[in-house]
Amino acid sequence: MKRDRWAVAAGVLVLGVLGALPGCGVEDRTVRDEEPGGPARASECAGRVPGRDLHESLASVSSRAQRHPDVFTGLSVDEGARTADVYRVPSAAFDADVCSAAGKGVTLRLYDTDVNxxxxxxxxxxxxxxxxxxxxxxxxxxxxxxxxxxxxxxxxxxxxxxxxxxxxxxxxxxxxxxxxxxxxx
Structure with a gap:
């Protein structure tokens, strides 16, 4: 599987900012798997915003992540699987914010880190x-x-x-x- 990784820094130009639509909840599942040399995955959420493709979702997730500089660590993307790995210092508020920005069919995998x-x-x-x-x-x-x-x-x-x-x-x-x-x- 081809894996494209995009590192998203605080100064990234966001392609567009789209707000979450009313009624777009977050489905959260706890997951435990260890990536060699990396942080443990804590949970994942399935996007529910209708009509928002992967790139629009990433722009919105990135924009929302920048609102949490004490928490956000980074982001990488697997385009083929329509997933984004989000690294952050654990925070329920952050998770809810970025998960509500993902489009239907996009999965965010949330990983715990100890640094922003x-x-x-x-x-x-x-x-x-x-x-x-x-x-x-x-x-x-x-x-x-x-x-x-x-x-x-x-x-x-x-x-x-x-x-x-x-x-x-x-x-x-x-x-x-x-x-x-x-x-x-």
Whole structure:
């Protein structure tokens, strides 16, 4: 199955904002499955807004998620399955808000995290600001936020980098991995 992931940051341009229609309830089921290396899925909801396709649903869900900066972590999409994985610090108000924005036939899978996107963006900015600081110890090649609740740090030598980066920034929300050199190919 082809899986397209769209990371949605706080500054994403929302294609359109559509309000929830009256009478559009949320069907909630508790689910437990663990994605390797990721947060546990807490629940899912089936969209009920008639006439709202996947892209309209995502625009509305994204817009509503931005109203909850202390809770929202990120969003990824599986277009083929018409689902969106929503990562957030657990919040009943957030869940109700974003679930009421999904169109009929769209499923939102809600995952628990312990950090919001704003804090992850700040951590990524701190790590990026020190890009050349580590020269001679390791080469910092890329830094980015993963919507599942961590900052991805790509380096040439993870063994050398991990302890240094964890000592400087804490290890709770860092994932240090090996990344090859960029090429012009």
């Amino acid at each position: 996107r704003r804090d992850l963006d700040a951590l990524a900015a701190r790590v990026s600001a020190d890009m050349n600081r580590w020269d001679g110890t390791f080469e910092l090649r890329e830094v980015g936020v993963d919507e599942r609740g961590w900052v991805h740090v790509g380096v040439d030598d993870p063994r050398a980098a991990r302890d240094v980066l964890v000592a400087e920034f804490g290890g709770e929300h860092l994932r240090v991995v090996e990344v090859g050199e960029a090429s012009a190919d």
